[in-house]
Amino acid sequence: MRRVRPAVSLSALLLSALSQNAHAQVVRVGVTVPTTGPAAVLGIGARNAIALFPKNIGGMPVEFMVVDDATDTTNSVKNAKMFLDQKVDLIVGSSTSPQSLAIVEAIGGSETPMIALGASARIVAPMDDKRRWVFKTAANDSLMASAIIKHMVDNRIKTVGFIGFADAYGESWLTEIKVLAAKSNIRLVSIERFNPKDASVTAQVLRVIASRPDAILVAGSGTPATMPHKALKDRGYTGKIYQTHGAATADFLRVGGKSINGGLLPVGPNLVWEQLPDGYPTKANNARFVPAYEAKYGAGSRSNFAAQAYDVLPILEHALPIAAKAGKPGTREFRAALRDAIEGIRNLATNTGVINMTHSDHSGLDERARLIVRIQDGKWVLDTVSAKR
């Protein structure tokens, strides 16, 4: 697999060199995503979404160079620097938070706008000279966490148990939940960790059940998140079980089967767009993206990761015409204008939510970027839509 990469980057180089001569007006976007390695599921979703983009965006020809970084921070940085050498107008990537953060650190000061696909709030906050040029399309963990806490409050849940991954994902959720639960007078009665590849989580599950919580939150991503869920059911736990948005994959449903029925989790709107009320701000975008995506990559292939990458399109549709007034693509003026145009986005409905960028908030998503779904027989069923309209 590794041997493919130089070939890909070389062809990207050649392509860009060719196109540079052919038409100078083309907006060039460098995309680095992991299409191999542990986060391949995320990167492939992003690559597939970008492959759906039209040739002309906002009246300008746009060319995307998609390069694999193999879920490796060093490679992401290398790719980003290669894009800088080619004077791209925008960098998109990478799919995971550590990779995105590495790129932010490495290309700071180069004055090239970047749209990160990672979720961590630290990619765009706290605002500084480097992050001035960085935007992201994925919702913050805290936004998802607050949806869960709100749902708990609405269902009169007073005590909650936590079973999370013994890694950065689990810890980040634990931090969010601790703060938000304390604010809502929900008591965190037990905290247990597990490893994604553990053979058994019975012990952790027993300990959590022994603390008799009204609800239990499982903070894991992908298929391993099914394990505590199933163990809880096996041990006869009858309270509510929450999952995090990291679990929202088709494989999670497949492996979980019947045992995860009734589980609740916050997701982006595109997963259940058909069930959304008409007039929900993201519905038009979802209707444009999800069917096109599933027509090409198979029914049920929709994912949050693909949707977040697809949101680069509405952002560019809005920002490119404005930036074009300031200069020609490939110039410093154009890049600066593109940055300003993205920062100036107000009330832009995308796939994941509604974006309101400000000088200090370069994510710009609000409560409309998530809803709570219930798992029912291998399907996501819309449970609650956030009130704010």
Add this chain to the structure above:
Amino acid sequence: MDISIFSVLAQDGITTGAIYVLVAMALVMVFSITRIIFLPQGEFVAFGALTLVALQSGMVPGTVWVLIVLAVLATLLDAGAALRAGRRHTLPRIVMVGLLPALAIAALASWAAPQRFPVLVQAVISLLIVAPMGPMIYRIAYQRLASAKILILLIVSVGVHFVLTGLGLLIFGPEGSRTEPYLDSNFVWGDVQVSAQSMLVLATCAVLILLLALFFSRTLYGKALVATAMNRNGARLMGISTLFAGKLSLFFAALIGALSGILIVPSTAMYYDSGFLIGLKGFVGAILGGLVSYGLAAVGALAVGLIEVFSSFWASEYKEMIVFTAIIPILLWRSLASGAREGEE
């Protein structure tokens, strides 16, 4: 902790431990007969489990292709050796013996996959696919190095482990899978609940260990393996083929590995690389017996299972650390007990 929690934990620990016992037994057997520290043992666990998952979903498992490729490679090596030795007339026989069984198994698997046979039949087919990989891997990777130092054999093992893990990713993909429990009922003894699934695991382990013990003590082939383990040169002088002993031991290793995988896959999602950690924990258990004693290895592996479960109850964030730190007192005890000795042989 009350009695019901304790009993559930103990049960869980013994069930997981039983899997580690099987893996530890295989490691001890392979090491004592061939001196190979068989790191790829865990890969057979994952292969067995995921092959069964594929069969259950009605697909031809990718391991069939691995089997065919391994068979072709092993046969080519055998044929090359025969040609170099000038025994051209043995070629048809080598090709027959090398390729036909693998092709027959592949045909059987392809035919059986869409038929949705009961799980027992599918498990047997999975074993048929995975177990023959053992001797083939011995032929391809280890045979010519059979008399090399332990360290060199270990390095080869590392290589084989990486190749098999990579193949696992290629044929099974990065996502995990689980099967429905084979038996879905519980027995209740007073406060204590025992799941039929874990009884099945324990019973299978016990039967397997008994069969192996009988094989080693009652059959000619088994005695030949024991003799090889005791003294390679002596055994060779008595007309026992150490080559055959090596192949046979890896056959059993692959068989035991695949069986462990099949036993564990209803209770936990298996990934292409899940086997490594299971193999490593079996190894920690086997170390207790110094990689030569079956009894101590079994005790050690069972202890690893129990330590794992109880440490994840009391300190889940340090679980992995506690399990692998257990190897330090074991090593200390062993080195004190056996006195200072050279590491080799």
